Amino acid sequence: MAQITYVEAIRSALEQEMRRDDRVLVMGEDVGPKGGVFGATAGLFQQFGEDRVIDTPLAEAAIVGVSIGCALAGLLPVAEIQFLDFIPPAMDQIINEAAKIRYRSNGDWGCPMVIRAPCGGGVHVHGALYHSQSLEALFAHVPGLKVVIPSTPTDAKGLLLSAIRDPDPVCFFEHKALYRSLKEEVPEEEYLVPIGQSRVARAGADLSCITYGATVHEAVAAADRLARDGIEVEVLDLRTVRPLDRESIVATARKTGKVLVCHEANLAVGVGAEVAAIVAEECFQQLDGPVMRLGGPEVPAIPFAESLAEVYCLGPDKIEAKLRQLAAY
Amino acid sequence: MAQITYVEAIRSALEQEMRRDDRVLVMGEDVGPKGGVFGATAGLFQQFGEDRVIDTPLAEAAIVGVSIGCALAGLLPVAEIQFLDFIPPAMDQIINEAAKIRYRSNGDWGCPMVIRAPCGGGVHVHGALYHSQSLEALFAHVPGLKVVIPSTPTDAKGLLLSAIRDPDPVCFFEHKALYRSLKEEVPEEEYLVPIGQSRVARAGADLSCITYGATVHEAVAAADRLARDGIEVEVLDLRTVRPLDRESIVATARKTGKVLVCHEANLAVGVGAEVAAIVAEECFQQLDGPVMRLGGPEVPAIPFAESLAEVYCLGPDKIEAKLRQLAAY
């Protein structure tokens, strides 16, 4: 096993699956000779040629819409949207078309495709308002879609392979801050991490912190600090935000009785609201404190200047403070 | 005061405000000579001419994007999207542009505009998958927007006037089933219903039912049935789903200790999740039962056949059943 980064794990999943199945194509802006703005498709053009690694026009609706057509005709397209911030032009194709094709045709047609996009920001990413957004809530609301947000290189590879083999459209969002910041031993051979299953990132019996994406690492760091005081926080990494792993959410909440849900995305009507609502409904009798949430404040996105960005972003300090507040409840 | 319908209230607000302020324009598909597919702009073309009532090309991104330009240049556009189902092509203009203009320019520019769209469906609306959607969650998630969903003719007029005079972009969603189904005495003169303030549609001390839009009437009907058994349900009509009237939500929840949130939109990561999460966090000590939710099931939208549509839709029966379950808790 080699130590590889998150972006290398993505690249390796794409390459392995393209080698295994010639129905798999990659398309997007700059995915060809340049290898993608983050290198996620580096070398694929050279290896598989321009028929399978397609530099598209600058047109997101087309990237998704043409991918849908490919899926309808029996291919397995992996569309890349250069930044998640630029997915809204493709929203109609995603939520009105891809998500509804199976249902509207009463199962006659299906739409197996993956939409990959880098998401998220933070004080050291400098993407600012339009290169930092976490828009997963917009997709997590929509039946017919699956939405996956891996937090580790191992999950990135295993979930991407599952996504490509999934018979339905999967949104696959990759946090930019993770691309090169952590390395991990990742099996070279293929393996599948199932969509819809969360993972206990850190076990604990006193509090639950339910989260996903890059925030998992911040939550674990915060939990480690509480552990020094003998407070054990269980960190649940959702991995998939649609469909949610309801069972595991309920299990950890019932076990600890105190839940903090956190994510980088805007808080209001976010994925965290859904998790909190599930806990509030299903764990009423086991709760020892209010279900708390921590997430992006009421501003449109993460600002450029560090002094502003840090107001938006979470980080271990804010999570720690909130966990201590909950612990003291 | 005349008895008028919901759609007449909309029309009357548009007409009055266009008379009062010549910066107000209306644009959309078929809003001109035809007067809109639901008649919301009937007669305006004849009264105000083609410069102020603009039949646009079939292009939703353009309807919103051109309206943004008008707003930037000092006009007060009211854009009509023919059905809320067809707003996704304009999503980028709404969430990346209109919603972010003030923030991204540090307050140098503003974007006063209204986006009107008929939403919702139901067993007797027959709009099916693409003429029935309730997509408000997608906008309620986005800071920078306001999202208004009136449930009565009186509110429709007063809120629309407020929306047009609001300095920021307002999404104004009108439930099709309400357009002609109920009449009410509505003041002929102008009046403003403030954005962001809910309304107690029915007072009660035993349970709270928090909802909005057409569902308000179903909830009131259900509540009336419980009243026969001496159970008094308070129905809170949110009227605005962004920003939420947090105070009133918390107040009713604390008062009754038992909360059901319901809406026609898909349940997962919906507005109801946010309301439930607020209640779970802020009313923990006052709750006497789990926060329950009722909403659209896990299917992409409302199907055509009545036998299928009724599985999707709420209606007083389902709300009643859930309220009784909560009451019995």
Next chain:
Amino acid sequence: MAISESAPAAAAGLSQDQLRSMYRDMVLGRLLDERILVLNRQGRAPFAISGQGHEAAQVGVGYALRRDYDWLVPYYRDLTLVLVMGTEPRDHLMASLGRAADPNSGARQMPGHYGSRAHSIVTTGSPVATQILHAVGIAHSFKYRGEDKVVVTSVGEGGTSEGDWHEGLNWAAIHKLPVIFLVENNAFAISVPQSRQMAVAHVADRGPAYGMPAQTVDGGDCLAVYEAAKVAVERARSGGGPTLLEAVCVRLQSHSSDDDQRRYRSPDDLAEMRRHDPVERFRAELEGAGVLAEGDADSIRQECQRVIEVAQEEADAAPPPSSSTALQHVYQEG
């Protein structure tokens, strides 16, 4: 192109049988369309959308395709075209009446949203012009696999204002994909006249913007459309890339059963339009050329009516979908 009296069958390389079959399909489409409007007026079909006036264009294009080989990504006015591609009147009556046996959607969608994997007719939704991009992706797949299939996608002239249309034509031209963009131009997008939709006289004026061959053809002239479509299909099949084909049609009925075009079109305009009924025109043409003998048109009409009667009886007797199926097929099951 018109059939010369001396050699009608030879025109366009069509046999007399084929010409009669084309006429028969036009009549079938028209009569079925009329029947659906009747069901709507009777309050039995909650919604209907009519393709009357577009039949000649649709038959012309449909006959240029290889059935059960080439693909179609249609739009809601294409009743006649999806009949040509192999669907049955029964299928559409099931849809109109909201029956479980509606093969398009199992009564999940409003009628007029065609789709049939069996006949390579791609499932369609309501948002205008989204299908353009699907057709491009399908054409991409044909090219990728080295198949010589062709895909046709259709849209109204109103739909050409959408961004998706632009993005699709541009992409297809870059990659020289085997796709034909059929625009059925009936001069109205619901109530909005062409002059408020575009500042050009013909949608085909937009072909050169993409480096794409484009042609405007009289959509009331079945054989002219057939000829133009054949050229386009041949081009696509042989690797020559996409074509933009504009068929100028009339919209004989209102936009849909929820619309009344007398509210925004003048009586003169409507009367003038009615003089361009393509079904009548084709009948006259075939009779003039001797392809249809006296009485042929009548018996074709009767045969079609009988097919529709039988289909309606079936649809009448068919059950609505069971409520228990409402939550199925959101994701692949099993």
Next chain:
Amino acid sequence: MAISESAPAAAAGLSQDQLRSMYRDMVLGRLLDERILVLNRQGRAPFAISGQGHEAAQVGVGYALRRDYDWLVPYYRDLTLVLVMGTEPRDHLMASLGRAADPNSGARQMPGHYGSRAHSIVTTGSPVATQILHAVGIAHSFKYRGEDKVVVTSVGEGGTSEGDWHEGLNWAAIHKLPVIFLVENNAFAISVPQSRQMAVAHVADRGPAYGMPAQTVDGGDCLAVYEAAKVAVERARSGGGPTLLEAVCVRLQSHSSDDDQRRYRSPDDLAEMRRHDPVERFRAELEGAGVLAEGDADSIRQECQRVIEVAQEEADAAPPPSSSTALQHVYQEG
């Protein structure tokens, strides 16, 4: 258009002073651009995007407008154009260094996202081509109020693939709005060459699709662009409607500080491009015509450098935005 040696000043109706001023603005834009790249390489500016190679086109267009009267909806390569419209080097250095005094966004956006109500430069975001529609709405407002203002919006050739571009041009043409669509065609959308973006040789080939006058002009030829822009502005101001103006430019630097164009462009291609530096070309032209005497170019350069030095000193000393402002201006306050 080139300046004839005999009557250089008269060419294009520009005085010698104006020509020198145009040259000065080009040099200012270039030097400021270079300075910003230096700040980025020093690790002081986290992000930079360069307009080098586009200066002549931008000066040509900017000088055809009435400053503080006409409007601009720019894109990220328009540093020189927004300088012509009245912004100052200081403004852009504040943005690059993320200072509170950045007038574009108060350091909320990445540098290169221009906006200034004071100078009628509309706030811009990152999604490519959205601004096209804003310009159309602005032009609509001018026409509605009977003002004879004109709005220019710019975009790269890559942006013309987006649906918004299509929808905007179509709308402007229908209503004959006073807007100029400037396309700065540098043949690349990041790494994607024009041949993968469109199947036509010139973006201006798309004008007729909308019924819109369109012209391709050498974007390295400042005065040719000025001439073409003047015609377009005159047309717009007098009610003649929109124009599509394509200026063929070179992208001398990589797409942005996060890109390295040597990874996808050949050394020959890059070398050939470098021979087309528009600033050098204009200097040679003006010197040849005697508009710039010996030493003029040097002293202009020095004057610009001084302006930039002073601006940078100011920006260096300026504070970042206070954290307390991060939540402001989401909605109108007070």
